[in-house]
Amino acid sequence: MGLVGLPGAGKSTVFDALVRSAGAHATAGRSFAGLTPRVATVKVPDPRLDTLAAMYRPRKVVPAEVEYHDVPRLTAEAPPGTRQAPAYLAQLRQMDMLLHVVAGFGASDLAALPAQMVARLQEGATELALADLLVVEGRLERLAPEIRKLPAAERAPREREQAVLERVRAALDRGGVVRDLDLDAEEQRLLRGFGLLTAKPTLLVANLDETSWPHRAALEHALCEAHAHRATGAVSLMAQWEAELAELPPAEAAAFRESLDLPESGTTRLLAEAYAVSGLISFFTVGEDEVRAWPVPRGTLAPEAAGTIHTDFQKAFIRAEIVSYDDLVRAGSWAAARTAGLLRQVGKDYAMQDGDVVHFLAGR
Ligand SMILES: Nc1nc2c(ncn2[C@@H]2O[C@H](COP(=O)(O)OP(=O)(O)O)[C@@H](O)[C@H]2O)c(=O)[nH]1
Ligand SMILES: [Mg+2]
Structure with missing residues (x-):
């Protein structure tokens, strides 16, 4: 997951708040185009995992993990609208979200803040859309002569790419985003390599202070209205405070929180919302050895899900036994769930659901 926004929006501060409050550490990522991102792996909070851990008392509990990237912007970068994609945006093309x-x-002036924040959001969103437009137009310009040079029989794949890129260009020209387009599997595959920024799930983060915090509901609402797209959400965070509080002794931090009306769960909520918007779901494996959450994209089929645990499991997949998290907790144990007829046997074309607790059966 990558942080975007105008210079000074608080990207690095949000990153610090997330990383520190999750007890994680930032390291220097791989440099690209002269910029070195800060990267941190953060555990996704999931109360279901705690409940399962209490049921199984395993030796190890492994939550889903997500990587956050804070890519610095160039100081002397081209302003939005010029035909030069900032290097930081080029790095963000590799992000999933x-x-x-x-x-x-x-x-x-608090009364003017909603409109100001909407204007900032739109300036930032325009920058992303223009960067996408640049990529798409560049490719379209090269595609036309490429297609002309090909024998007629070999043109079809390139023409399909051209057609989907034309659709993307039209959407961007209208002020739209790529994630609102209905794309079939092949169109998605054709676009994947471009890393289009407006195709990525996006969580809007209203970075507030103690003065604007009481108005967070209205501010989030204003941002959502102004950026009403698929795979989009909004949360508020007092990033500066969260980053500083995470470094205080717990008792002192708690006193500050109370005086600021700042819930304990600010960064927790952000991490959970980001995960929800990302389109990732978690399935669980349970046992005395390990209780673990496995992140997979929504729609992942059972054999692929087995493959995330071990590549051999995918090839040797026979079937899976599944009980939903809610059913398992209600039944109290795997055996009780079986007796109650709550276990389902699923095959190769079952799409994993969030909260599935799974035993995979594989051959060899
Ligand atoms: N008061 C306040 N200042 C903030 C907050 N977030 C960021 N800042 C300040 O705004 C400036 C830019 O923040 P930074 O995180 O570096 O922005 P970036 O350019 O988006 O990475 C810094 O001086 C921060 O201390 C906030 O939530 N409250
Ligand atoms: Mg920064």
């Missing part, structure tokens, strides 16, 4: 940070701190 974006956190779009919008500054909502230091406001002198």
Whole structure:
């Protein structure tokens, strides 16, 4: 997951808040185009995992993990609208999801803040859309002569790419985003390599201070209305405070929280929302050895899910025994769930559901 937003929006501060409060550490990522991102692996909070751990008392509990990237912007970068994609956006093309940070701190006029934040969001979103447009137009310009040079019989795949890119260009020209387009599997595959930024699930992060925090519901609402797209959500965070509180002794931090009306769960909620918007779901494996959450994209079929545990499991997949998290907890144990007829046997074309607790059966 990558942080985007205008310079000074608080991307690095949000990153610090997330990483510190999760007890994680940032390391230098791989440099690309002269920029070195800060990267941290953060555990996704999931209360279901705690419940399963209490049931099984395993030696190990392994939550889903997500990597966050804070890519610095160039200081002397081209302003939005110029025909030069900033290197930081080029790095963000490799992300699965974006956190779009919008500054909502230091406001002198709270009544004007919703409109100001919407304007900042739109400026940031325009920058992403223009970067996508640049990529798409560049490819279209090269595709036309390429197609002309090919024998007629070999043109079809390139023409399909051209057609989907034309659709993307039209959507962007209208002020739309790629993630609102209905694309079939082949069209998605054709676009995947471009890493289009407006195709990525996006969580809007209203970065507030103690003055704007009481208005967070209205501010989140304003951002959502102005950016009403698929795979999009909004949360508020007092990033500066969260980053600082995470470094205080717990008792002191708790006292500050109370005086600020700041719930314990600010960064927890952000991590959970980001995961929800990303399109990832978690299935669980349970046992005395290990209780574990496995992140997979929504729609993942049972054999592929087995393959995330061990590549051999995918090839040797026979079937899976599944009970939903709720049913398992209600039944109290795997055996009780079986007796109650709550276990389902599923085959190769079963699409995994969030909260499935699974035993995979594989041959050899
Ligand atoms: N008061 C306040 N200041 C903030 C907050 N978030 C960021 N800042 C300040 O805004 C400036 C830019 O923040 P930074 O995280 O570096 O922004 P970036 O350019 O998006 O990475 C820094 O001086 C931060 O201390 C916030 O939530 N409240
Ligand atoms: Mg920064």
